[in-house]
Amino acid sequence: MTSKTAPDPARRSERSRTAVLTAAAELVTELGYGRLTVEAIAARAGVGKQTIYRWWPSKGAVVFDAFLDAGKHDGSLALPDTGDLAADLRTVLRASSDELSDPAADRTYRALCAEILNDPALYAEYRTRLLDPLLEVTRDRLRSAREAGRIAPDADLDLAVELFYGPLHYRWQYRLGPLTHAHADRLVDAVMRTLDPPADRA
Template sequence: MARITAPDPARRNERSRSAILTAAYELVAEIGFGKVTIEAIATRAGVGKQTIYRWWPSKGAVVFDAFLAANEHEGRIALPDTGDLAADLKTVLRLSSDEMSDPALDRTYRALSSEILNDPVVQAEYRARLLDPLLEVTRDRLRSARETGALAPDTDLDFAVELLYGPLNYRWIHQLGPLTHDHADRLVDATLRALDRPATNGTSAA
């Protein structure tokens, strides 16, 4: 008698989850985040709404997961360490600028940014899975530069990270101009000049 194998719930769940993420990503790309509904995602994925709500609490949460799944990079986030701090930071900011200025991603980025600000669940996921790992590896690279003498021994690494990434995000959020490689290079050069400048403790030369 042929052996009857029971369906594997884990495999079925993984197929459903993959279909949901693909559907969410495609719909956002096609019609924009604002017009996407949980119902539309469920219909495209061939599942019930309750299946989506079993894994995600909101539309923002499922779209964020879909974005990560479609753009995931293999392995841990890492920064190059060639021994040339300026060159390494320019490589990273150029890549960030390219991603943020990609017309195919810009609308999704902006919609997700709103969700991150307004949905504590999405914000926590963003911090844990994207922002905090990026900031940590950047601090690691700056710490290495500090240890080798490329940065001053008292360099505040948290402040250095803000100097590096803050202006890039400011320019993108307010659409103040294109995010070019030249702009990224200027940000790195300005950041390193600022970090190299000795503190004046609020005083100035007479």
């Protein structure tokens, strides 16, 4: 008598989750965030709407997860550490500039930012899963440079992180100009001047 293996609910759930995130990523590109609905995501993914609401409380939460999944943001963020702090920071800010200036993603990013700011639960997810880890690994990279004597021993790392990321997002948010690699490099140079060790300030 042939034995039958029972279906694995975990595997079935993971397939459904992947289908939902794929559908959300596709549809937000095709329709834009404003026209996107949970019903459309469910239909594209081949699942019931109740399945989506079992895992995500809102459309914004689904799109945020799809964004993290597409970017492979799995909580293991890290900054490069080649020993050259300025070069490492340029690598990071150039990549951020490229991402924010992608025309295909711009509308989605802006809509998602608005959702994050207006939905306390989604904001908490954003802080916990993306923003706070990113800021912490950046502080860690600056901390290692400070311990190696590459930057001033009294450097304010929290302020440095704000100076590093803040102007780029300000320029993007208000469409003040293109997000080029040259602009990213100038931002890094400005931050590095505030972090110079005392001997370099003379």
